[in-house]
Amino acid sequence: MRLSQFLMPTLRENPSEAQIVSHRLMLRAGMIRQSSAGIYTWLPLGFRVLKRIEQIVREEQDAAGCQEMLMPTIQPAELWRESGRYDDYGKEMLRIRDRHDREMLYGPTNEELITDIFRNAVRSYKELPKLLYHIQWKFRDEVRPRFGVMRGREFLMKDSYSFDIDAAAARRSYNKMFVAYLRTFARMGLKAIPMAAETGPIGGDLSHEFIILAETGESQVYCHRDLVEFDVLATEVDYEADLQPIVDKWTSLYAATDEKHDPAIFAQIPESDRVEARGIEVGHIFYFGTKYSAPMKATVTDAEGKDVVVHMGSYGIGVSRLVGAIIEASHDDAGIIWPDSVAPFDVALVNLRSGDAACDAAAGDLYTKLRNAGLEVLYDDRAESPGVKFATMDLIGLPWQLIVGPRGLKSGVVELKRRSTGAKEELTIDAALARLAAKG
Amino acid sequence: MRLSQFLMPTLRENPSEAQIVSHRLMLRAGMIRQSSAGIYTWLPLGFRVLKRIEQIVREEQDAAGCQEMLMPTIQPAELWRESGRYDDYGKEMLRIRDRHDREMLYGPTNEELITDIFRNAVRSYKELPKLLYHIQWKFRDEVRPRFGVMRGREFLMKDSYSFDIDAAAARRSYNKMFVAYLRTFARMGLKAIPMAAETGPIGGDLSHEFIILAETGESQVYCHRDLVEFDVLATEVDYEADLQPIVDKWTSLYAATDEKHDPAIFAQIPESDRVEARGIEVGHIFYFGTKYSAPMKATVTDAEGKDVVVHMGSYGIGVSRLVGAIIEASHDDAGIIWPDSVAPFDVALVNLRSGDAACDAAAGDLYTKLRNAGLEVLYDDRAESPGVKFATMDLIGLPWQLIVGPRGLKSGVVELKRRSTGAKEELTIDAALARLAAKG
Numbered sequence: 001m002r003l004s005q006f007l008m009p010t011l012r013e014n015p016s017e018a019q020i021v022s023h024r025l026m027l028r029a030g031m032i033r034q035s036s037a038g039i040y041t042w043l044p045l046g047f048r049v050l051k052r053i054e055q056i057v058r059e060e061q062d063a064a065g066c067q068e069m070l071m072p073t074i075q076p077a078e079l080w081r082e083s084g085r086y087d088d089y090g091k092e093m094l095r096i097r098d099r100h101d102r103e104m105l106y107g108p109t110n111e112e113l114i115t116d117i118f119r120n121a122v123r124s125y126k127e128l129p130k131l132l133y134h135i136q137w138k139f140r141d142e143v144r145p146r147f148g149v150m151r152g153r154e155f156l157m158k159d160s161y162s163f164d165i166d167a168a169a170a171r172r173s174y175n176k177m178f179v180a181y182l183r184t185f186a187r188m189g190l191k192a193i194p195m196a197a198e199t200g201p202i203g204g205d206l207s208h209e210f211i212i213l214a215e216t217g218e219s220q221v222y223c224h225r226d227l228v229e230f231d232v233l234a235t236e237v238d239y240e241a242d243l244q245p246i247v248d249k250w251t252s253l254y255a256a257t258d259e260k261h262d263p264a265i266f267a268q269i270p271e272s273d274r275v276e277a278r279g280i281e282v283g284h285i286f287y288f289g290t291k292y293s294a295p296m297k298a299t300v301t302d303a304e305g306k307d308v309v310v311h312m313g314s315y316g317i318g319v320s321r322l323v324g325a326i327i328e329a330s331h332d333d334a335g336i337i338w339p340d341s342v343a344p345f346d347v348a349l350v351n352l353r354s355g356d357a358a359c360d361a362a363a364g365d366l367y368t369k370l371r372n373a374g375l376e377v378l379y380d381d382r383a384e385s386p387g388v389k390f391a392t393m394d395l396i397g398l399p400w401q402l403i404v405g406p407r408g409l410k411s412g413v414v415e416l417k418r419r420s421t422g423a424k425e426e427l428t429i430d431a432a433l434a435r436l437a438a439k440g
Numbered sequence: 441m442r443l444s445q446f447l448m449p450t451l452r453e454n455p456s457e458a459q460i461v462s463h464r465l466m467l468r469a470g471m472i473r474q475s476s477a478g479i480y481t482w483l484p485l486g487f488r489v490l491k492r493i494e495q496i497v498r499e500e501q502d503a504a505g506c507q508e509m510l511m512p513t514i515q516p517a518e519l520w521r522e523s524g525r526y527d528d529y530g531k532e533m534l535r536i537r538d539r540h541d542r543e544m545l546y547g548p549t550n551e552e553l554i555t556d557i558f559r560n561a562v563r564s565y566k567e568l569p570k571l572l573y574h575i576q577w578k579f580r581d582e583v584r585p586r587f588g589v590m591r592g593r594e595f596l597m598k599d600s601y602s603f604d605i606d607a608a609a610a611r612r613s614y615n616k617m618f619v620a621y622l623r624t625f626a627r628m629g630l631k632a633i634p635m636a637a638e639t640g641p642i643g644g645d646l647s648h649e650f651i652i653l654a655e656t657g658e659s660q661v662y663c664h665r666d667l668v669e670f671d672v673l674a675t676e677v678d679y680e681a682d683l684q685p686i687v688d689k690w691t692s693l694y695a696a697t698d699e700k701h702d703p704a705i706f707a708q709i710p711e712s713d714r715v716e717a718r719g720i721e722v723g724h725i726f727y728f729g730t731k732y733s734a735p736m737k738a739t740v741t742d743a744e745g746k747d748v749v750v751h752m753g754s755y756g757i758g759v760s761r762l763v764g765a766i767i768e769a770s771h772d773d774a775g776i777i778w779p780d781s782v783a784p785f786d787v788a789l790v791n792l793r794s795g796d797a798a799c800d801a802a803a804g805d806l807y808t809k810l811r812n813a814g815l816e817v818l819y820d821d822r823a824e825s826p827g828v829k830f831a832t833m834d835l836i837g838l839p840w841q842l843i844v845g846p847r848g849l850k851s852g853v854v855e856l857k858r859r860s861t862g863a864k865e866e867l868t869i870d871a872a873l874a875r876l877a878a879k880g
Binding site: 001004005006007009030033035036039040041042043044046047050065067068069070071072073074075076091092094096098099102104106113116117120121122126127130132137139141143153154 | 473476487509513534556561566567577579593
């Protein structure tokens with residue numbers, strides 16, 4: 001993409017309405033614009049990050065045997081009356097009346113709707129387990145929305161639901177999602193630590209929040225240092241095998257949010273292994289047994305032909321929230337530092353003197369060759385000063401900057417900068433191409 | 441995917457609420473379920489088709505130089521007051537009040553919101569042209585929703601918007617979308633014919649509907665036979681070149697919907713070249729000049745530093761509607777016949793005797809090898825009779841059926857059936873694999 005044509009309205013000044021760094025940087029980098037309180041348009045740069053995160057989430061759900069589908073945003077009130085949550089949910093639920101005065105709502109979550117689908121579609125224990133998910137916009141009418149996409153009103157969530165014959169089988173589904181979540185966040189360059197959590201309005205007996213550590217996190221968290229060091233992606237996972245040992249490894253060490261923290265137990269950990277930090281919740285998983293299936297009569301027939309109420313769990317990842325959370329965990333004073341796997345483009349190609357014949361030719365040629373190597377390239381071909389271009393590229397945080405200038409070209413070299421470390425290297429054009437192509 | 445594990449609740453009987461064939465077949469094939477009037481859940485089989493259609497639309501938009509972004513579903517009423525459409529739009533607009541009693545709405549289209557984004561982000565004529573699009577759920581509160589996804593209340597639409605310095609430049613953007621639409625529908629196996637159209641509530645001076653011919657179409661259409669024969673995909677398109685000759689080729693011959701039909705002109709066409717048929721609208725493009733940009737003050741500075749109101753167009757494709765429209769155009773008495781490019785799976789692998797050791801081994805091996813060849817395979821491993829399996833596979837309409845049975849295996853052969861023609865062929869396992877792998 002040529003930056004001269006790309007809709008990326010960057011801002012030089014910090015917008016006064018943004019209180020946290022991810023919100024400031026997303027506005028300044030031209031990733032999002034607010035359309036009303038807590039509701040955002042994703043401009044092309046932000047949209048690209050959102051899609052890459054969504055795709056990682058999808059691949060890991062699929063790998064765990066979860067089937068993708070799509071439920072609508074607008075739900076009928078009747079289903080929420082069946083579960084008893086319609087009146088409980090309060091003002092955070094956006095309630096709507098259609099032209100025939102029917103009571104509808106913009107779904108904040110989907111336990112009721114998926115349970116309705118399940119009870120009409122599945123009859124026999126032989127069809128279990130079922131793990132289903134969708135990635136859909138939700139609405140939560142926050143009284144004071146703030147912190148940008150970290151706590152928006154309209155937000156993109158991946159929510160999965162499991163249906164099993166009994167509690168033991170439901171635990172196996174829970175474990176699949178537990179492990180899939182570890183892998184999902186690790187692939188985004190995040191250290192997400194599962195912590196025992198309150199179940200809140202979803203309800204249930206067993207629940208973990210996945211928390212990433214960031215100085216600017218919303219809540220205080222406490223855990224054993226080893227949890228920060230575990231390497232999630234070191235081994236492949238067989239989701240048909242017993243996953244309990246992996247779950248045990250992660251849950252046997254101390255990890256708790258403020259709500260669940262027990263200072264007495266934490267004090268028993270050797271001081272050098274105690275981590276007290278700020279954390280951001282990026283995922284939350286629940287096992288809640290028959291909380292929805294019993295009142296909504298979601299049953300299957302068992303081997304004896306008897307009706308059995310299924311056991312359920314639900315599993316959420318805040319897809320749009322993750323864009324902000326990753327920035328909270330990965331930025332510096334100059335701007336965003338995208339992990340390679342979620343960056344909106346792989347390479348920033350910076351032409352230091354657009355309009356200069358030699359620079360235009362060399363940069364144009366690199367633009368073609370990098371794309372041919374399978375890389376996503378943002379080519380800064382604007383008529384701006386080098387200072388403006390460097391500042392823009394540091395702000396938007398692409399993993400690599402390839403800088404083409406008149407001085408270097410005279411000796412046949414370009415500069416390659418790694419955004420995360422700031423390390424710069426002069427290379428021949430061919431060597432730079434080869435280096436980057438190896439990442440494509 | 442093993443069918444025994446896949447959530448695909450097929451129905452034997454025709455559901456009484458479904459009046460048209462696509463609605464009946466989508467319900468019977470387990471592609472969708474209604475959650476309230478005109479609002480559907482996309483079950484895994486339907487979701488796969490929706491995603492494939494969406495991806496073709498996306499690729500052709502990107503190829504035409506259109507940039508993807510994402511606007512929210514919920515919009516503020518103020519913007520629609522600026523354009524004057526808030527009161528005009530009537531009861532089809534789903535109006536919402538949030539917890540602070542602010543007037544919001546579920547967007548039925550996005551001219552106002554994109555114009556607001558444009559006027560805040562773009563300053564200079566040098567940044568034009570801009571072609572932006574998103575693929576997002578819309579809501580239209582139909583008084584009597586029916587015909588399944590063909591006319592749902594919550595529906596998925598791709599809508600693009602163009603911004604240009606003057607009418608001549610806007611015409612170039614219009615032409616890009618005109619050609620992109622021809623290619624988009626052709627890639628889905630559809631003959632979509634652009635027809636002069638009324639502009640309706642969007643407004644404007646120039647408009648074409650893209651109509652596919654189908655016996656069950658919603659409206660009567662009239663056109664010259666040559667339009668049905670043109671081969672859209674025969675040549676690559678250079679979107680930077682002048683596209684007017686391509687547009688002229690398509691618009692110089694007679695083509696009109698009922699609303700625009702002129703029997704006197706139509707009668708001048710030789711009788712053998714006259715086509716009168718039923719048609720389904722799958723896309724609609726508009727040039728409307730400054731209808732939104734003038735009241736909303738969307739301007740750029742021109743080369744002399746003077747403010748100029750931009751010229752706009754908008755361009756819609758009904759993504760969820762296309763799923764139904766393709767079925768209307770491509771089915772038989774036994775079920776759906778998916779074009780290869782949008783099929784939910786490429787191959788149905790049918791094990792005629794699940795539980796038989798030889799059949800299970802051969803089918804299991806084929807399942808692995810077909811997937812390794814890059815094909816999406818639905819493996820019918822259920823304990824059902826051959827008759828049930830054949831009926832299921834004809835109903836869901838995958839392009840190829842590969843049938844593994846005990847009799848054939850004794851002589852080392854399997855049967856390959858092409859769904860669209862019904863042609864069957866006995867082949868050795870290796871020959872069948874090679875034939876299908878060539879499609880992968």
